[in-house]
Amino acid sequence: MPTPLPGPVTAGWPAVSELELLDTGQIRAGLSDAGRDRLARLEIHDQIDSTNTHLMREASAGAPSGAVCLAERQTAGRGRRGRAWISPFGVNLYLSILWRYPLAPAALGGASLAVGAALAEILRTAGVSDLALKWPNDILWQGRKLAGLLLEVAGESQGPSHLVVGVGLNLRMDPTQGNDIDQPWTTLDQALNGKPLSRNRLAARILDDLMAALEQYGSEGLAPFLDRWRQFDTLQGKPVRLLMGERIIEGRHAGIGPDGSLQLDTPDGRRSFQTGEVSLRGS
Structure with missing residues (x-):
C-alpha cells in the first residue's frame, strides 16, 4: 500500500518553481x-x-x-x-x-x-x-x-x-x-x-x-x-467497445478476472480478453 502522507493532503510535498530538474x-x-x-x-x-x-x-x-x-x-x-x-x-x-x-x-x-x-x-x-x-x-x-x-x-x-x-x-x-x-x-x-x-x-x-x-x-x-x-474501475457495468485491429467488439464491461483479463458481456456470452491484445473505449 502507498505510504500515507502526513497532515493535510499536500503536506510533505514541497512547493517548487515551474522548472525543477531531476536530482x-x-x-x-x-x-x-x-x-x-x-x-x-x-x-x-x-x-x-x-x-x-x-x-x-x-x-x-x-x-x-x-x-x-x-x-x-x-x-x-x-x-x-x-x-x-x-x-x-x-x-x-x-x-x-x-x-x-x-x-x-x-x-x-x-x-x-x-x-x-x-x-x-x-x-x-x-x-x-x-x-x-x-x-x-x-x-x-x-x-x-x-x-x-x-x-x-x-x-x-x-x-x-x-x-x-x-x-x-x-x-x-x-x-x-x-x-x-x-x-x-x-x-x-x-x-x-x-x-x-x-x-x-x-x-x-x-x-x-x-x-x-x-x-x-x-x-x-x-x-x-x-x-x-x-476501486478505480469506473467502467464496471457500462457499455464499451473493444478495438481489436479492424474488429470492434461491443458489450458490457464486467470487470477483470483473477488473471487480470478483461471480462466483457457480449451477445455471445461472457468473454475474456488478455492484456496487450485490445484497447478499451467507452461507448
Whole structure:
C-alpha cells in the first residue's frame, strides 16, 4: 500500500518553481529505507531515446533488479501498441524500473494491473480525486489521460525473466506541447488545481511504491492487487467497445478476472480478453 502522507493532503510535498530538474540526491533522500534497499542503480539523463528501451538494453547486458532510469526528455518515447509518447523537456515524469523474477514471462501478464493500482493510489494520496483506471494500463482524470504504463518482458520460456516498467506522467505540459497527442489528455497540475508538487519528491514516492508492488507481485501474484485496481474501475457495468485491429467488439464491461483479463458481456456470452491484445473505449 502507498505510504500515507502526513497532515493535510499536500503536506510533505514541497512547493517548487515551474522548472525543477531531476536530482539523484533528492530522489534518494525521498525514498524510504526499504526503497533505498530495493534501489540498485539510479540514472538520470538530460535526453535519451526511451527510458524503457535503455533499460531493456541494460537488462540484456546484466543490469541488476532495481535499476532505474529517468529522463528530462525522450526523443523516442513509446506508449502501448507502438504509439509515440510525447516527452518535452523538464515538465513531466518519464521513468522506468527493471525488475527480475524467477518466473516465466507468461506469469507476469497481470503486472500492469498491479503497477496501475499502485500508481493510482499514489496520485490519490497526493490529492487527486476523480481518478480512473482504464484496462489495461491508462490512468485517467475526469476521462482524460493523465498517465500511461508500458511494460516489456523478456526471458526464458520457463524463467527466469525480467520486466521493465515504464511510467509516463503528465505534470505541467503546456497545451501546445501536446498538439500531437491523439486522445484527450490532462496534467497533474490541472488535476490539483495548480497546487505545486516537487518532481523529485513525486519521483521518489513513485519509485518507492512501485518497487514495493513489483516485489509483492513476485511473491504473491496479482491477487492482492485486484480489489485495489477495482476501486478505480469506473467502467464496471457500462457499455464499451473493444478495438481489436479492424474488429470492434461491443458489450458490457464486467470487470477483470483473477488473471487480470478483461471480462466483457457480449451477445455471445461472457468473454475474456488478455492484456496487450485490445484497447478499451467507452461507448
